Amino acid sequence: MSSQLPTSTSNVSATSRIAPLPDAPASDAELPRADAYFNRELSWLAFNERVLAEAANSKYPLLERLRFLSISGSNLDEFMMIRVAGLVGQAQRGIDKPAIDGRTPTQQLAAIREKLAQLSAQQQNIWRDLRTALAEADIHIADEQRVKPAAHKWLEAFFLEEILPVITPQALDPAHPFPFVHNEGMGLLFTLTRDADKEQIIEMILIPTALPRFVRVPDTNGDASGAGPGEALYISIASLIQRYAKKLFPGFTIEGDGLFRVLRDSDIEIEEEAEDLVRTFRSAIQRRRRGQVIQLELEDDFDPKGEAILLEKLGVHEAAVIKTDGMIGIDGLSEIVGEDRPDLKFDAYSPRYPERVREHDGDVFSAIRDKDIIIHHPYESFEVVVDFIRQAAADPDVVAIKQTLYRAGTQSAVINALIEAAEAGISVTAVVELKARFDEEQNLKWASKLERAGVQVIYGFTDWKTHAKVAMVVRREESGFRTYCHFGTGNYHPVTAKIYTDMSFFTADPKLGRDAAKMMNFVTGYVEPHGLELISIAPLDLRQEIYRRIDTEIANAGKGKPAAIWMKCNQITDAGMIDRLYAASDAGVKVELIVRGICSLRPGVPGLSENIRVKSIIGRFLEHSRIYAFANGHAMPSPSAALFISSADLMGRNLDRRVESLIPIRNRTVHDQILQQVLLANMLDTEQSWWLHGDGSYSRVETDGKPFNCHRYFMTNPSLSGRGGALEAGAVPKLSLRKGRAG
Incomplete structure (x- = not known):
């Protein structure tokens, strides 16, 4: 089958109006080596910022925006528990080995915490906007004040029957040791005064993980929600406990309360000489729950006395302390995304059987x-x-x-x-x-x-x-x-x-x-x-095979032959791989990269990477496939290109410390389907794409033509599943990489 797609590398140029590179060095010789790379952790935070931007994307249905907000919270939690925890451990041990960009662990932590504060503020601002919009769509997320009398009776019964039996107040005094707060654990602190003798005590209630984050008030007889038929009312378990705290503490006056959440170091380190790997991992999983505190989230109006006790007893030294007047534990909003409102979600989609x-x-x-x-x-x-x-x-x-x-x-x-x-x-x-x-x-x-x-x-x-x-x-x-x-x-x-x-x-x-x-x-x-006849395997020869393919493109460029590299992966952080791509750019090879998440490579820098472009796609689906294509002396996209699919991203861990596979695609039909449809459609996407600039910033792809959404294209094109296999060659419409148009 013949393809109707562009076949000349001359078409692969700017697909949008890219802002000029700020203060771009004139040549590689003037560029300090550390400045040739972006910091891995800050690049990851930039990725999560793009995810968060989708929560503010008014083109998406409301509950899908809420889903993106929840994902941004879950992503940040994992980042804190693994990446930040690792840096904290290095700083505590006095390790000052610099990262790829020259920053020491301490310097990275300072930059990360500054960015985290910005991201947390963005999350809460978006949450406030979404909460208002959800209320307008008849989905109400209540605090302890927003429950009408019609729902009060049901909530009180639910608290007494479902919540009270599973929570345990614990006094914080010399007679009671401070309870252990597990990783991702949430709790409430209450400052109380005994009515009889005016003695003041502090009580803690840890919220069991078996409880949901939110309870939905049933819409009984059209008015139990306090809002009317067809409306939904959610209230958080924490707010419910605060609302009925008097039931917990009869004979006391509640002077103050506050919600908190703890994140701990969750990385697992295994000794190389572990004799019983299964037993070792079971023990390590238990240790994970008791790791060092990495982050403490507090309500903005947290009771000062309770806060002082938390800071002391949790051993919060290197931890990030985040105080917010919004929602604690943004990831918990995923429960509300499950609300049965098809009108507020993406249209249902059922995958085709081949x-x-x-x-x-x-x-x-x-x-x-x-x-x-x-x-x-x-x-x-x-x-x-x-x-x-x-x-x-x-x-x-x-x-x-x-x-x-x-x-x-x-x-x-x-x-x-x-x-x-x-x-x-x-x-x-x-x-x-x-x-x-x-x-x-x-x-x-x-x-x-x-x-x-x-x-x-x-x-x-x-x-x-x-x-x-x-x-x-x-x-x-x-x-x-x-x-x-x-x-x-x-x-x-x-x-x-x-x-x-x-x-x-x-x-x-x-x-x-x-x-x-x-x-x-x-x-x-x-x-x-x-x-081995065809497959390359990490950590044995996968890196060398990609190097060899890049070197072939460099040699072809030197001979005046077409030379291009198209790559799609989730992350690229390996200095050796980045340097090889810089060398390709310097030789005149046109390099097009689709990197969803972390990218330590600086694109578009004169004298270093002027022939490299990087974009990220963030949309309805999570881009996860790894595809590597090399022009092999022919204009891209070409049936003669060397094409591979892989389990490996271009990271040191994947290339040197994991068993990964790189699979060459030799079947002509499959080759065309992957290169001339899947990979090219990703290249041509404008609606969900972001350009990475040489200063580390990202901006949405702009186009002066009709926007093209590769996810929507693959969902709606009726000829994708046909006799040729998963995708019919030539099914993608005529698209111009140069003008960024879809027609």
Whole structure:
């Protein structure tokens, strides 16, 4: 099939009006080396600022904006618990090793806290605006004052029957040790005066994690909400406790109260010589809950006496103390996003099941034998990945299944399919990664369940995470054994597969099958693979393969041939990789990068990176696929380009400390689908895109033509799922990278 898309690299120029680079150095020689990079942590905060900007995006439905606000809060929490906690630990140990931009841990912490204060203020301002807008849309989030008499009786009964039995007031005095406040724990402090003798005491109530953040008042008889039929009233559990505190403390006068929230160091460090990895992780998960306090959130009018006790007893020394007159724990707003109001959400979307598989009567293996298949999630259903394992489990000709599992979720059909296969007598091997941050406990549960079913569970390397997404099925056929493989850019996670954009590649290519087997043996038996035919593996040779491809573009530019690099990934922070791209820019190679999150590379700097452009896409779905394309002596996008999908971002951890895969795409149809549709459509997106400037700032892409939204395009284009596989080549309309137009 022929494509109607631009085929000349001359079209790949400015797609919007970019502001001039502020104080850009004239040449690389004048640029201090540290100034060649952006700080990783500050770049991440800039990413979260873009997420937060979507909460203020009036083009989005109201509850979707609330979702983005909640996500920004969850993102910041994790950033504090992991990244900031790590820097605090370095500062406390006197480590002054500078980051890629030359900042020491102490200097980074100072810059981070200044930015955090700004982000927190932005969150609260957006929350106030959204709260008003939600009220106008008949969704009310009440404080302790906004409940009409019609709802008061229900709330009081709910408090007495559902809340009072599970909360425990504790006096803070010499006779009662200060209670432990767990990570992400919320609590209330009350300053009380006993009516009988006027003695003053302070009581703490820790809010159990089993309780929701909000309770929705039922709309009984059209008026229980105090607002009328069709309206919703939410009140936070903390506000409910404050409202009925007199029920808790009869005989006392409440002088003051305040809500607080604690974040702790949640990183897990594992000793390389750990003899029992499972036991070590179980202990580490317990320690995580008791880590050093990293952040303390307080209500702005928190009672001064209670605040003094908190600061003393929690050992808040290096922690960030944030006082707010808004909402504490912004992430909790996710509960309200679940309100049944379709008019305030994105239009419902159901992923398509791949037509190629349907044409083979649902037989996944028959479809793969016929031709390689690429699946584009979430536009096409993750169910086909589950069916790949499920059908293998029920197939008497299947002799073995091997699969990596990094994150699988709490209700995983993939896990159940592997169990079914093992119970059917198939040899099943699962590489379960215990070091998947915040999924360690869930993965331990899956590992135990898999082992009980007879699955051979392997935990991989102690000091490397197994992050590659690979599943292989060995089947006995008339011609002998055949290996069917699935290579993915995303996890085997049925929930995130509905909101993350990822690629699933199915193939029965014997070379890829042999390479996949060697990679599995490397993880399960530490047998270093020799003679790999197509796949590159981190930490062995993946970095070198990308270097080699970049160097080829540099050489082609020197010969006057077309030279271009297109990359899409989530983060780029590795200095070696950035320097290689700078060298490409200096040689005249046109480099187009789509980097969703952290980017330490400075684009558009004369003498350093003037031929590099970077943009970030933030929209309805989370961009997650990693795609790497190299012109290979031809004008982009070209059928002759060297094209790869990968599990790896361009970070030191992915290239040097994780097991990752880089998969070449050689099938012409699949190649065209990925390069000339998926990657190009991302390049051409204007509606959800942000340009990164040489000073570290981001600005929305502007266009003088019709805006183009790649998410909407893939959702609505009816010809995407066709005989060619997941995407029909040539389906994308004529788009101009130069003018930024979609037509």
